[in-house]
Amino acid sequence: MQKEKISLIILRIFIFSYKVIGLATFSVRSKSFKILKDPKVDTGNHNGTDEDGSLDISMQFVYSRFGTMYNVLLTCFLLVMNYLSIPSIYSESYSNTTPLIRVIVAAQAAGGIFVMITAILVYTVKQKTALRIAGKITQMDHVLLKMDDIFWDDFSIWLFLLFLGSIALWINHLVLEVIAFDENMIPLFSVTVPSFIVYWLVLQYTFVLILIERRFRIINQALRALIPKSNLMTDCYPGIPLNLPEYILVNNSTIRSIKKLHMAYTTLCEVCLEVSEYYGVSILLAISYYFYSLVYNAYSILGPFVVSREQIKLFILLDSISWLIILVFPIAVLTWSVTKTVSEAKRTSDVVHELLHSVLHREAKIELKYFSLQLLHKNISFTAFEFFTLDFTLLRSILSATATYLIILIQFRMSDPWQSRNRNSSALSMRH
Numbered sequence: 001m002q003k004e005k006i007s008l009i010i011l012r013i014f015i016f017s018y019k020v021i022g023l024a025t026f027s028v029r030s031k032s033f034k035i036l037k038d039p040k041v042d043t044g045n046h047n048g049t050d051e052d053g054s055l056d057i058s059m060q061f062v063y064s065r066f067g068t069m070y071n072v073l074l075t076c077f078l079l080v081m082n083y084l085s086i087p088s089i090y091s092e093s094y095s096n097t098t099p100l101i102r103v104i105v106a107a108q109a110a111g112g113i114f115v116m117i118t119a120i121l122v123y124t125v126k127q128k129t130a131l132r133i134a135g136k137i138t139q140m141d142h143v144l145l146k147m148d149d150i151f152w153d154d155f156s157i158w159l160f161l162l163f164l165g166s167i168a169l170w171i172n173h174l175v176l177e178v179i180a181f182d183e184n185m186i187p188l189f190s191v192t193v194p195s196f197i198v199y200w201l202v203l204q205y206t207f208v209l210i211l212i213e214r215r216f217r218i219i220n221q222a223l224r225a226l227i228p229k230s231n232l233m234t235d236c237y238p239g240i241p242l243n244l245p246e247y248i249l250v251n252n253s254t255i256r257s258i259k260k261l262h263m264a265y266t267t268l269c270e271v272c273l274e275v276s277e278y279y280g281v282s283i284l285l286a287i288s289y290y291f292y293s294l295v296y297n298a299y300s301i302l303g304p305f306v307v308s309r310e311q312i313k314l315f316i317l318l319d320s321i322s323w324l325i326i327l328v329f330p331i332a333v334l335t336w337s338v339t340k341t342v343s344e345a346k347r348t349s350d351v352v353h354e355l356l357h358s359v360l361h362r363e364a365k366i367e368l369k370y371f372s373l374q375l376l377h378k379n380i381s382f383t384a385f386e387f388f389t390l391d392f393t394l395l396r397s398i399l400s401a402t403a404t405y406l407i408i409l410i411q412f413r414m415s416d417p418w419q420s421r422n423r424n425s426s427a428l429s430m431r432h
Helices: 002-020 065-091 099-125 127-145 156-180 186-226 229-236 252-308 314-356 362-376 392-414
Strands: 027-035 054-062
Touching (some): 002 027, 002 156, 002 186, 099 127, 099 252, 127 252, 156 186, 156 314, 314 362
């Protein structure tokens, strides 16, 4: 009970933080209900009492008009602030800066603002979709909590550590920004605030994927618990003959468990599809913005060293490195979460087939065959609006494309006549 309360507190902190930046419009309420475990054997006791009943607290997600109005006002405020700051970014004087660099910096800021505003508007318009996804996950959890052999591992601490680590990363970056560029704070707002919101958008997607992967893992563990331990011994000692009637015991409770796990898996697959569609447009724009920013920031670090052999100020160098970490880290954890979730979902097929070979009961075998047949038609994937898949191949493609464009930009800078007249200018002072 104590762990559930801690998890709910952490979840409330997450949701409140995302509501502040416009990435969560719905409201959350606590709801208590009694869990009645499914009995292994029907004892004939129908007097309405259950010694195995326990009290659980869950979250109820409801539509919020206030959240919608808040997002509209937040969008207007951000548009006004960034409208005032974009001209100052373009006109800000940088040493050793070409007109092309000015355009690149202004385009980066404008792109970040566009992605930020689009993401907030998507969350505002698709609030009911988010509620439907949350409702399906909550209902599925209620079904799984009533089952035996379900192990809910304590994962919330890892999400909280990831949350705190990201906050520490941003605090460190903001301190470096202020120290390195203390002469004008308006460009800091127009570049850093959109990047901050886009960062937490990608990280929110990662949090959702971790929750989904956890439930796939719970379903697989529950299915494995139905496999007799004697059968598992034959995996280690294949020479031992397997006499199936001695290793299997199927009753009504087992069949009910298979049906519930089948239903939970089907629901989870539907959730995966809806989550991919919900984040599709926002994550496509976010990845595009990150790729653009990654190329530019890597170029701003390596360009002076490779082309003009300039010395960059320490805090500007540290600030640029901090930017690179902020750009790469969310993409890395997102692709890792997608790969892990898809892998765990595919693992269900192996467990079902292993269980199918161990069952002699006719009704259980029919249910498992139907489950196995549906698994053949389930192709779980997470894409950026169907443009590309969000797995480790995306991270590899981004890094390789960044290296390619970086080489092109450096070669272009070396052949730039404006740059050749300013090789002996002062240290680079460029805002990212």
